[in-house]
Amino acid sequence: MHAQLNILKLAAAAAALSFAAGASAQNAPIKIGFMLPYSGTYASLGSMIEDGFKLFVAEQGGKLAGRELQYFKVDDESEPSKATDNVNKLIKRDQVDVLVGTVHSGVALSMAKVAKDTGTLLIIPNAGADAITGPMCAKNIFRSSFSNWQPAYAMGKVAGERRHKKAMTITWNYAAGTESAKGFKDGFEKGGGKVTQDLLLPFPQVEFQALLTQIAAQKPDAVYAFFAGAGAVKFVKDYVAAGLNKTIPLYGPGFLTDGTLEAQGAAAQGIVTTLHYADNLNTPRDNAFRLAFAKAYKTNADVYAVQGYDAAQMLSAGLKAAGGNIKAMDKIVAGISTMTVDSPRGKFKLSKAHNPVQDMYLRVAKGNLNEYKGIAVKALPDPGVGCKM
Numbered sequence: 001m002h003a004q005l006n007i008l009k010l011a012a013a014a015a016a017l018s019f020a021a022g023a024s025a026q027n028a029p030i031k032i033g034f035m036l037p038y039s040g041t042y043a044s045l046g047s048m049i050e051d052g053f054k055l056f057v058a059e060q061g062g063k064l065a066g067r068e069l070q071y072f073k074v075d076d077e078s079e080p081s082k083a084t085d086n087v088n089k090l091i092k093r094d095q096v097d098v099l100v101g102t103v104h105s106g107v108a109l110s111m112a113k114v115a116k117d118t119g120t121l122l123i124i125p126n127a128g129a130d131a132i133t134g135p136m137c138a139k140n141i142f143r144s145s146f147s148n149w150q151p152a153y154a155m156g157k158v159a160g161e162r163r164h165k166k167a168m169t170i171t172w173n174y175a176a177g178t179e180s181a182k183g184f185k186d187g188f189e190k191g192g193g194k195v196t197q198d199l200l201l202p203f204p205q206v207e208f209q210a211l212l213t214q215i216a217a218q219k220p221d222a223v224y225a226f227f228a229g230a231g232a233v234k235f236v237k238d239y240v241a242a243g244l245n246k247t248i249p250l251y252g253p254g255f256l257t258d259g260t261l262e263a264q265g266a267a268a269q270g271i272v273t274t275l276h277y278a279d280n281l282n283t284p285r286d287n288a289f290r291l292a293f294a295k296a297y298k299t300n301a302d303v304y305a306v307q308g309y310d311a312a313q314m315l316s317a318g319l320k321a322a323g324g325n326i327k328a329m330d331k332i333v334a335g336i337s338t339m340t341v342d343s344p345r346g347k348f349k350l351s352k353a354h355n356p357v358q359d360m361y362l363r364v365a366k367g368n369l370n371e372y373k374g375i376a377v378k379a380l381p382d383p384g385v386g387c388k389m
Contacts, residue, residue, distance in 0.1 A: 029070035030319075030326050033096030035087055035111060038075040041204045041229045042103045044259060045304045046075075049125045051297050052308030053100060056316070059292070064312070065319035067326070072096055076107050078204070083110030091120055097326045098123065100311055103228075103304075105129035105148065105175035106203075112136050121318075121332065125311040126304060129175045133353035135386035139333050142354040144310040144341075146276055147382035148179035149186070151253035154274040154360035154376040155224060156187020159251055164188075164221035166196050170211055170235075171226040172203035180226040180253055188224075196220060206234045212242045223248055228255035233263040240267040254278075254363060254370060259302045261368045271365045277303040277345045278361045278372035289344035300368075301344075310343045317341075353384035 034053075036046035050073075057069060072094040074086045087110065090096045099115055099122040102108050108127030115122035116138040124132065124141070128148035132141065159167060167188055171177030177200070185195045196218065199211045215223055223244070227235045232255065239250055245267075254275025257268050279300075289309065293301035314336050321335025322328035341348050341356070348358040360377040363370040 029068040030064070030098065031070050031072060031094060031096040033090035033094060033099050033101075034071060034073045035076050035090060035099060035101035035107075036073070037078045037103050038073070040078050041231055042078050043229075045103045045126065045229055048259065048302055048304035049100075049103070049308035049311075052293070052301070052305035052310075053125070053312040054308075055289075055293055055296055055305075056309045056312035058296070060316065064316045065322075065324040067319060067324050076102050076104070078104040078107060080104070080106035080110060083107040084114060087111050087114045091118055097121065098315060100125060100308075102127055105179075108132060109136070109175065112138075112141055115141055119329065121315075121326075121329065123311045123314055125307040127176070128179070130179045130382070131175075131386070133351070133355040133382055133384055133387060135388075137353045137384070137387035137389050139389060140329060142314055142336055142350065143356065144314055145307040145356070146358070147355050148176050149183035150358075150380055150382055151255075151274045151276065151360055152180040152183025152224075152226070153187040154362075154380060155251050155253060156184040156189070156193075157191060158187075158272070158274060158362060158376050159184075159222050159224070160188050160191025160193045162222075162249075164249075165193055166220045167193060167222045167224055168197045168199060168215055168218060168220045169195060169224045169226075170199040170208075170215070172205075172231070173200035174203045177203070177226050181224070184224045204231055206231050208235055208238045209242075212238060212244060215244060215248065216242065220248060223250050225250060225252045225256055227252075228258075229260065232256050232260045236260075236264045236271070237267045254303060257363075257365045257370055259304060261365055261370070264365075268365045269367075273363050273365070273370065274360050274376045275303060275363060275370070276356070276358045276360060277306050278363045279369040280372050281344075281346070281361075282372075283344075283346070285342065285346075286344040303345075306344050310341055310345075313341055313343070314339070348379075351381050351384055352389065353382065353387040355382045355384065357381045 169181040317339040318332035318335040322331035
């Protein structure tokens with residue numbers, strides 16, 4: 001009898017300990033791992049993403065679904081060769097629950113592979129590598145930004161509508177660049193145009209002169225360029241210094257002029273780009289966001305800040321669907337997959353591959369703003385080629 005009582009007491013004690021551990025885990029902060037560029041070409045982009053994410057959290061009183069958050073950071077240096085080691089620092093060393101990153105598509109491809117292999121929730125607040133919502137798609141991987149194809153396809157469509165017949169593309173030779181060039185080609189050639197040559201240089205080199213000389217010699221009707229950050233600043237200045245802007249219009253996805261206009265100065269004025277965000281959408285939602293961001297960080301929000309903000313919105317919706325339980329992955333996935341994201345860019349839903357289905361805006365650089373001029377393509381989905389989920 002005593003033995004039975006002791007067994008019952010031990011069982012009750014074990015159950016109490018198990019319940020306490022579960023309750024403790026439920027009350028412990030959710031660990032967020034930021035893997036972003038905090039140095040180098042894309043450093044400013046990484047900071048804007050983090051600031052946007054934290055602004056949404058602050059607006060919720062510092063918690064998501066009632067849960068405290070704890071942040072861990074790794075500078076990915078926009079270096080694909082270090083990506084697997086860096087992401088494992090967050091997963092294995094810091095034991096984060098959620099990964100948020102990154103900007104560079106090559107780094108993001110490695111992040112996505114590790115996230116898929118480990119089942120870690122990954123929200124990508126920028127990198128547009130097509131494969132991530134294509135063959136590498138997974139239920140636990142989401143994107144709050146774009147695919148490289150989307151803004152590029154929209155720009156190709158616009159260039160065709162402007163009756164350009166021949167175009168050249170120029171970009172860094174890495175996933176974001178080559179996929180962006182392909183997206184432009186798809187849109188441009190669908191409208192009857194022809195891309196005559198794709199010019200490439202290694203990332204993050206910025207010695208453009210030899211390639212600009214080729215453009216001058218071939219005299220296309222238009223040039224499509226994909227660069228971002230410090231590389232975009234130098235390219236736009238060099239393009240104007242070479243005098244090409246006088247006879248050959250320069251087009252690009254919005255990254256060419258987003259977050260870079262002040263540094264580009266007069267050289268960027270009048271450049272037409274397409275992107276899922278613009279500076280004067282003038283909607284109540286966007287105006288409130290921009291005011292809050294300016295108050296919090298003493299600078300203007302850009303597309304990177306929006307993407308970080310929306311990454312936090314997506315995590316919040318997933319956690320609410322799971323009752324705050326970060327371990328209830330199926331409920332989190334369902335919550336994010338079915339939500340309508342009330343973004344400053346305009347409301348959007350996610351495709352089956354977990355990529356935004358969103359409007360692509362036509363913008364023109366004026367002063368330090370990429371001014372909204374209209375919608376280039378309405379609710380454009382990424383093809384998601386190769387995604388089986």
